[in-house]
Amino acid sequence: MPGALLYVGCPKGNVAASVFGFEDGKLRKRRRGRLPACRISVVSSAVANPAARTSEERVYEVVLKQAALVREQKKTKKKTVDMEGMSNWDLLNEAYGRCGDVCAEYAKTFYLGTLLMTPERRRAVWAIYVWCRRTDELVDGPNASHITPKALDRWEQRLSDLFEGSPYDMYDAALAHTVSKYPVDIQPFKDMIEGMRLDLRKSRYQNFDELYLYCYYVAGTVGLMSVPVMGIAPESKATTETVYNAALALGIANQLTNILRDVGEDARRGRVYLPQDELALAGLSDEDIFRGQVTDKWRSFMKEQIKRARMFFDEAEKGVAELNAASRWPVWASLLLYKQILDSIEANDYNNFTKRAYVGKAKKLLTLPIAYGRALMVPTSKAADQMRS
Ligand SMILES: CC(C)=CCC/C(C)=C/CC/C(C)=C/CC/C(C)=C/[C@@H]1[C@@H](COP(=O)(O)OP(=O)(O)O)[C@]1(C)CC/C=C(\C)CC/C=C(\C)CCC=C(C)C
Numbered sequence: 001m002p003g004a005l006l007y008v009g010c011p012k013g014n015v016a017a018s019v020f021g022f023e024d025g026k027l028r029k030r031r032r033g034r035l036p037a038c039r040i041s042v043v044s045s046a047v048a049n050p051a052a053r054t055s056e057e058r059v060y061e062v063v064l065k066q067a068a069l070v071r072e073q074k075k076t077k078k079k080t081v082d083m084e085g086m087s088n089w090d091l092l093n094e095a096y097g098r099c100g101d102v103c104a105e106y107a108k109t110f111y112l113g114t115l116l117m118t119p120e121r122r123r124a125v126w127a128i129y130v131w132c133r134r135t136d137e138l139v140d141g142p143n144a145s146h147i148t149p150k151a152l153d154r155w156e157q158r159l160s161d162l163f164e165g166s167p168y169d170m171y172d173a174a175l176a177h178t179v180s181k182y183p184v185d186i187q188p189f190k191d192m193i194e195g196m197r198l199d200l201r202k203s204r205y206q207n208f209d210e211l212y213l214y215c216y217y218v219a220g221t222v223g224l225m226s227v228p229v230m231g232i233a234p235e236s237k238a239t240t241e242t243v244y245n246a247a248l249a250l251g252i253a254n255q256l257t258n259i260l261r262d263v264g265e266d267a268r269r270g271r272v273y274l275p276q277d278e279l280a281l282a283g284l285s286d287e288d289i290f291r292g293q294v295t296d297k298w299r300s301f302m303k304e305q306i307k308r309a310r311m312f313f314d315e316a317e318k319g320v321a322e323l324n325a326a327s328r329w330p331v332w333a334s335l336l337l338y339k340q341i342l343d344s345i346e347a348n349d350y351n352n353f354t355k356r357a358y359v360g361k362a363k364k365l366l367t368l369p370i371a372y373g374r375a376l377m378v379p380t381s382k383a384a385d386q387m388r389s
């Protein structure tokens with residue numbers, strides 16, 4: 001019963017909920033009022049085994065844990081740990097400076113956006129960025145062919161060490177300082193490494209539930225790592241979970257967009273990051289992807305995939321206004337820029353086999369003031385937050 005909407009309840013407190021899935025071959029969004037935390041999900045695996053937890057439920061537990069950590073810090077006003085070897089402020093500043101250099105080189109627009117943040121938040125976001133980039137480079141960089149699960153285990157040990165205050169190098173030292181200063185949980189970092197492990201052993205995703213988990217690992221995690229640093233606006237009345245859900249949605253939306261943009265490139269590496277059951281439902285198979293011909297079947301399949309990615313962007317948009325004022329602009333800018341990649345896939349008549357979708361310089365420049373305008377939107381009132389959920 002691939003693609004059926006399945007409602008799974010779980011007695012765990014109430015949260016706002018929505019879900020995206022296929023029903024009668026069409027993508028649908030279901031929104032319900034206050035729902036059990038584990039909420040509704042789309043999964044064929046759970047149909048086979050009703051006791052199995054869906055990816056959404058598993059990921060939502062991490063969201064709740066991170067949100068609780070933030071609330072706890074608000075109550076206890078955790079003090080920054082001054083780590084051994086970190087008392088030398090020049091060294092620490094240099095470590096952060098190096099992270100800034102990497103950002104400026106690899107992600108110029110994002111780097112410019114961070115310049116609007118307070119110096120403390122800005123450098124903490126750089127440190128997180130660099131750790132993410134290095135983690136991705138392990139499986140996608142020039143030495144990727146030598147990377148084994150053991151190497152990822154060692155990377156994870158380094159991660160634990162830096163969270164304990166024993167960084168291995170300068171970049172780790174910057175992150176070690178960041179995680180001692182902000183209420184950042186280690187779980188999303190571990191989960192990103194898990195995503196890289198998946199990339200070493202898996203090249204097909206049977207259904208959206210499997211793909212969702214992968215997208216959470218490699219990208220949803222970024223949202224959960226970043227919000228504790230970016231901060232929620234003091235005047236925001238939204239629940240912490242609502243904001244973290246939006247952050248998670250932005251990561252998922254970005255990764256789904258990445259996947260749709262890179263279909264041809266991934267296929268040339270023998271990878272298909274598209275739900276196999278949805279391909280089959282559309283009358284398509286891996287062979288069609290390797291052949292790389294834009295047919296009507298492909299166009300309608302892509303239309304539904306793009307629609308789903310946009311739904312995640314919509315979900316994310318609801319949370320941006322709740323962030324600290326200075327963090328909103330870079331988030332809006334990155335959201336609007338990424339979303340336009342979907343427009344570009346459409347403009348290429350869904351040829352993501354041989355044409356790379358991108359956002360041109362002029363559109364990029366135009367997006368920045370638009371993002372700035374949106375960043376002026378103030379957080380919602382509590383009543384509005386409740387109405388939205
Ligand atoms: C309330 C609300 C909406 C808050 C915003 C929360 C927030 C800041 C979310 C960030 C979402 C984001 C930028 C996710 C990154 C998604 C992504 C592109 C992941 C890529 C993974 C692997 O992709 P793949 O290998 O398929 O593709 P490549 O060819 O390699 O590109 C990543 C490459 C994982 C590594 C991620 C990064 C290097 C980006 C890390 C970014 C930050 C820490 C900064 C985020 C902050 C802003 C302002 C965007």
Ligand SMILES: [Mn+2]
Pocket residue numbers: 136137140
């Ligand atoms: Mn990559």
